[in-house]
Amino acid sequence: MGKGDTSETASATPAYRSVMEEYGYEVGKIIGHGSYGTVYEAYYTKQKVMVAVKIISKKKASEDYLNKFLPREIQAIETTSRVYIILELAQGGDVLEWIQRYGACAETLAGKWFSQMALGIAYLHSKGIVHSLTPSLSAAGRDLKLENLLLDKRENVKISDFGFAKMVPSSQPVRSSPSYRQMNCLSHLSQTYCGSFAYACPEILLGLPYNPFLSDTWSMGVILYTLVVARLPFDDTNLKKLLRETQKEVTFPASLAISQECKNLILQMLRQATKRANILDVLRDPWMLKFQPEQPSNEIRLLEAMYQPASTSTATRHQSLEITT
Template sequence: MSKAGDKYDFPPHHEKRLQEKGYTISTLLNSGKYGLVCNGSATVNGSTINTAVKIIDLTKTSADYRNKFLPKELYSLDTLKHEFIIKIYDIILITNTVYVFMERADGGDLFDMLKDSAYKSGIPEPKAKILYKGIASALQYIHGRGWAHRDLKSENVLLNADKTIAKLTDFGFSTSCFNTQTGEKVLKDTYCGSPFYAAPEVLRAQPYDAFKTDVWSMGVVLYIMVNNKMPFSNALLQKLAKLDPNSKTPIQITKNSISNDCKDLMLCKTPIQITKNSISNDCKDLMQKQLDINTRTRIDMAHVLSHQWFK
């Protein structure tokens, strides 16, 4: 089993083909469900720059992924260009392997950043505001192009070396939110992303507005940034995930260790309550508006960015 730091083992002839195009791959950074990410380099305008390389072996993926998710991801990577989205240099297919050469984030991801003891109680608001505004503007741009991300989480927020700039990455579950023939907005019914960041309507397997579920996930990201903990317990998520959307009987919650606020949230009665005293009222208000159970009143990304917290 390969681990971080191991040299990438090329399929026959791939290394030479990539070198002819000005690309190299060295060591493994990490691995995921659908492929590997390695260190690499690219020759751009005569200069060699360090890159990350996402490597997808198509023979090890499902037909559903190859036919449904991968084409959308590659289209998103190729067309969505924004200063706070990780830059793509090239996408190369050699036999059954896809190589995506992209901007390398030397500061790691938000999840790793919060492991630092300096952020034990969360990222201070002034710094969190700068990082969050960047990825929020990227998401507003994505939504403005008619696409939703659908896998927003701390691991998909990457940072530069000094951790002053955050960018979005990983468009494996991205999707267009409009019917290509009629131009009408369509609801989605594919369950995807991380359950800890998923909106209640996704966990309940209900058709959902992917723009609004992205806003919920961004609310979770903001909550984690300033608190360094998840807003919802695993027990709460399990209850939400098991809720029968067709049931006429309200879910029964008896565990004494679950707070009344969480119980109300599970019953879709009230928004999440945020009580940490060190968080400003404006920041709390923004999170509450994003983590709004009612999709009709949950704000969109334009209203997120125009919120008083950013003033």
């Protein structure tokens, strides 16, 4: 920690490679780009495993990112001009790349990937954490989207990029019961706005306060639609058109054989906030349950502790949490 980088022009070996070699990493090809840095494939010689190394330039990164968001990612190697974060290597690339290469997923594969993502989001929500928050609508979308669903060598989904994930604060003083604290997280309406227009719920596009937990499930709806249709449900090239589209019920191409159960789940997630499915509703959905190796009883139990005390009525519960757009 705190080492100084040597000038890259003073040596044939770039400074970042020299630093990584000192710690036992042989840096390979570039596998991704971010707003403030680059992700490389690397070989960790001490354990003989392939990893990913995210190298962030302090010169390019904003002070806000360096001081507020970067510490959330992971413990890192730091020099005077760069931060090096060592991550698990997703050898299968990301889901967006897969769809661009192969087109729409069969429902069995879409169900596998979606259910794995849903279990991950359910765990986060049960801990009072939301994934999709970013500083502004103009930010370079670090949120819940296809690019942030990585695939391992067995094509299992890994949710990535938690730099802007957020622990939603309780609106009341913390009490001894964890479920009480988590339940009150749900009444907090975030005023921090997301980065990717195509994945943003209508409340965000309207500039209204919104429930970040339901923002995540809207993004999940966009993802599931894209998995089975191979295109985004909403056109984000024109914001006014995008806003109009998000106010209507999404339609499906007649040429694709998508089951009604799958369509129903998508429609439950891509609707106005007062009626939108939360993550507990998603876990209980019949289409979702078909792709679970076993019923997610533990996740459902944790989420029930959050949602059910507020109200036994889904409509009443959502009305108490949301602002009608």
